[in-house]
Amino acid sequence: MTLFINTSSSETELALLAKGKLLASKSWESKMNESDKLLPAIADLLSENKLDPSALRKIMVVVGPGSFTGIRVGVSVANTLANSLQLPLLGITNPQLAIYRLDTQENLNKIFIHYALSQGNFFKQNASLAKAGKREGEIVHLRDVDLQVVFSSSLKDFKPEIRSLAEALLLLDQEFAGEKEIAKSRRSRTTVAQPFYVVPPAVSVKKKL
Helix, strand or coil: CEEEEECCCCEEEEEEEECCEEEEEEEEECCCCHHHHHHHHHHHHHHHCCCCHHHCCEEEEEEECCCHHHHHHHHHHHHHHHHHHCCCEEEEEHHHHHHHHEECCCCHHHEEEEEECCCCEEEEEEHHHHHCCCCCCEEEECCCCCCCEEEEECCCCCCCEECCHHHHHHHHHHHCCCHHHHHHHHHCCCCCCCCCCCCCCCCCCCCCC
């Protein structure tokens, strides 16, 4: 049983994956209250499916980029659960998740993903780097674009097909499902997910009196 956590955007998402299927999911509009709502929501999702935390075998969490506060809460909760339950933990970037939703046989080195940050700014990354969970990229500005994710390519007639979120999560879960990897992770120290902040959080400076 895999628990998926995403608190990086305006919509918080939870999902339970088991035996190659999406067992259950839950989402709600984020109102900057994940620190109060996330753990109870996870408990409710498990309870609604007659499960308890001991049924979990691994955890996937989106580490960013996105909302600073949301990422901090989601990653902290995932790290705490993985450590306390001694579970394997996979940190996923938003561009990585978007690439797993991209259904194409084209050369990923010729495809770029643009992930929306704020005020027209996008994190641009090569698709092959994104799929590998790498963090190298650049911030670019796109005018008049009201989309969370934009794909671009030098390939002629590039028309990407998009998988559902559930399909992408199942693909990620399968790649993370090797029994040898899980056993190795359980024997060793639990992996710690690191937040992925593209833009540093704003810090208020005290005015001199």
